[in-house]
Amino acid sequence: MKPLSTKTLIIAGIIYAAVVVLLAITVSPRFYLALIAIAFARPALREVGVLADRDEWLSLVSYRSSHFAFLVAMLIAGLIFLYTGFVEGGEPPYEVSLILLITLFVKFAALQLMGRTRERAGRAIAWLMGGAWLLFALGYGFSWGTLIGGSPFIAILICAFLSRRWPRVAGIVIALGGVATLIAFVDFPLEYHDDLIVPFLLSLPIMLSGALLILGDREDDDEAEPVPVVEH
Amino acid sequence: MREAVFVREKVGNRVRTLRFLREEMTQEELANKVGVARQTIIAIEKGKYNPSVALAIKIARVFGVSVEEVFTLAGDEAGS
Numbered sequence: 001m002k003p004l005s006t007k008t009l010i011i012a013g014i015i016y017a018a019v020v021v022l023l024a025i026t027v028s029p030r031f032y033l034a035l036i037a038i039a040f041a042r043p044a045l046r047e048v049g050v051l052a053d054r055d056e057w058l059s060l061v062s063y064r065s066s067h068f069a070f071l072v073a074m075l076i077a078g079l080i081f082l083y084t085g086f087v088e089g090g091e092p093p094y095e096v097s098l099i100l101l102i103t104l105f106v107k108f109a110a111l112q113l114m115g116r117t118r119e120r121a122g123r124a125i126a127w128l129m130g131g132a133w134l135l136f137a138l139g140y141g142f143s144w145g146t147l148i149g150g151s152p153f154i155a156i157l158i159c160a161f162l163s164r165r166w167p168r169v170a171g172i173v174i175a176l177g178g179v180a181t182l183i184a185f186v187d188f189p190l191e192y193h194d195d196l197i198v199p200f201l202l203s204l205p206i207m208l209s210g211a212l213l214i215l216g217d218r219e220d221d222d223e224a225e226p227v228p229v230v231e232h
Numbered sequence: 233m234r235e236a237v238f239v240r241e242k243v244g245n246r247v248r249t250l251r252f253l254r255e256e257m258t259q260e261e262l263a264n265k266v267g268v269a270r271q272t273i274i275a276i277e278k279g280k281y282n283p284s285v286a287l288a289i290k291i292a293r294v295f296g297v298s299v300e301e302v303f304t305l306a307g308d309e310a311g312s
Binding site for chain 1: 267
């Protein structure tokens with residue numbers, strides 16, 4: 001995306017500030033949403049290339065510092081999770097579990113998407129989702145019942161394996177599976193205390209995996225395209 | 233430890249020397265000419281950061297020399 005001009009950014013900033021002041025004056029709860037949007041607007045605009053106010057060194061410093069902040073946040077969330085779950089012997093706070101798991105999945109998915117082709121990223125996500133949820137299902141004990149309960153995830157693992165040969169077919173099956181879980185297990189509209197783990201850590205990742213396999217490319221395959229030879 | 237965070241391989245440079253040989257060009261002036269912040273030039277001169285290929289070429293062009301005359305791998309001599 002082309003970076004916006006300074007004039008456009010100033011005008012957008014003035015309009016945004018006016019909206020925030022208006023919301024603050026009316027003491028609307030949406031004021032808090034506006035504050036969150038302020039905090040994340042600039043980094044988000046930089047990530048999509050609309051805001052280009054940092055050179056390569058400052059961008060690198062920003063990325064590295066964000067990475068450290070991520071590690072610290074994950075460490076704190078992990079410690080709370082372990083302490084409440086194992087030391088106190090109770091249920092870890094739902095919000096902590098959600099933050100921990102969603103953030104870790106986003107980290108994994110972003111790594112795959114940035115570092116690999118779409119097809120390989122889709123396959124990696126399918127392996128992760130199928131394997132993790134199968135282990136979760138079998139965590140209740142190994143029996144015919146839990147095996148049947150885990151069968152959809154076994155199907156995902158089989159599709160992940162077959163995607164090496166038939167990526168689009170496997171992608172369609174996986175994507176449809178993701179849609180099916182969304183329809184079967186999620187009540188809309190979503191509310192804060194509903195189970196958000198199913199849509200955000202099952203349905204959406206599986207649909208993402210399927211979509212990536214369907215769209216897939218193999219640009220890092222040396223044999224995909226011949227090397228152009230220029231004769232002098 | 234701080235170097236290890238941003239620099240994977242030791243790259244030497246003569247940016248500071250070449251600046252002074254070019255009518256004592258300041259870090260700010262060089263930064264403006266190549267389109268980066270002054271902190272970036274400072275980080276490069278101190279060896280804390282290896283610039284991208286594009287930035288290295290831009291810096292070399294400002295000084296009117298080849299990239300190898302500005303940047304060298306550890307153990308090599310500049311310009312040789």
